[in-house]
Amino acid sequence: MTTDEEVGLRERKKQRMYQAISEAAITLFLEKGFEKVPVAEVAAAAQISKPTLFRYFPTKEDLVLHRFADHLDEAARVVTARPAKRSPLDALQRHFLDGLERRDPVTGLCDNVHVLAFHRLLYGTPSLVARLYGYQEQSEKVLGEALSEAAAGLPDAEASDAGARATEAPALTARLAAGQIVAVQRILALENWRRIDAGESAEAVWPNAVVTANRAFGQLRSGLTRYA
The missing domain is CATH 1.10.10.60 (Homeodomain-like)
Structure with a gap:
């Protein structure tokens, strides 16, 4: 046995x-x-x-993409494990900002020479970039499931929209939200990496990266009211 x-x-x-x-x-x-x-x-x-x-x-x-395997459900885990009074978007924003502060390579804000070499390999190889999108699609799926579960316990900010509740497909709404969130995080990370790859230090990029991340999540919050 x-x-x-x-x-x-x-x-x-x-x-x-x-x-x-x-x-x-x-x-x-x-x-x-x-x-x-x-x-x-x-x-x-x-x-x-x-x-x-x-x-x-x-x-x-x-x-190569095996290094991202542990991050596939990271956003979903953040949503699921968030404190009871914290909204999904607030939890995801805080997690991304914490990642910037500790120079997590996933945020793109890391000027370690080995991490830079890996990112140049990744973003400089078309087939790897294409495969990365497949990994991100899986992240969207599990995040969508986590958002769908979270929405059941959240106040419905869209309830005042006439007819919205009658026509909405909750799972699709959550998946659309997940796609937007994952896309924002990807774009933020890519922009951070591009600046560092051009010669800036992580320390120099960090203040603006924080401002940009807060602005991006603000844009998400204005559109994704159900999860804000």
Whole structure:
């Protein structure tokens, strides 16, 4: 009979394998370029077979995007775990601002040389950018589900709109909101990265990044009243 400890051990071993393969791949991609490194070379560097590699990573792009895997449900987790009296948008805004303050690479506001090299690889490779949109679509989906659940316990700011409640599809409304939120966070992060990639320091960009983030969430709040 399999114990919880054994299951946990297998899961940790699996995650270590994911990490080791991904890091081996990224090292090669940074050294030679994404397009110039075949999957077979990555497998050899990770000391596994090519079929084994594909069992862990269905596509070559996933070897790089694995670093984003832990962030797929991050926004959804923020909404779900927020304090009872804090709205979803307030929680997401606070989380993004906290990320800016600690120079979280996900916010784009990080001038660590290794992070910059990774971002240049990512944004400089069209197939990786395309795959990144797929990851963001998954983030939108789970965030939409979290917003839909959160809306059930929130005051309905749109109730005064004549006929709105009769025609609205709640799940679609939440998914549309999630798409806007994820897009805003993506654009903010990309703008921060572009400025740092152009030579500015994270410390120099930070004050304006905070102002811009607050303005962006203000725009969201004016349109997404149900979640504000």
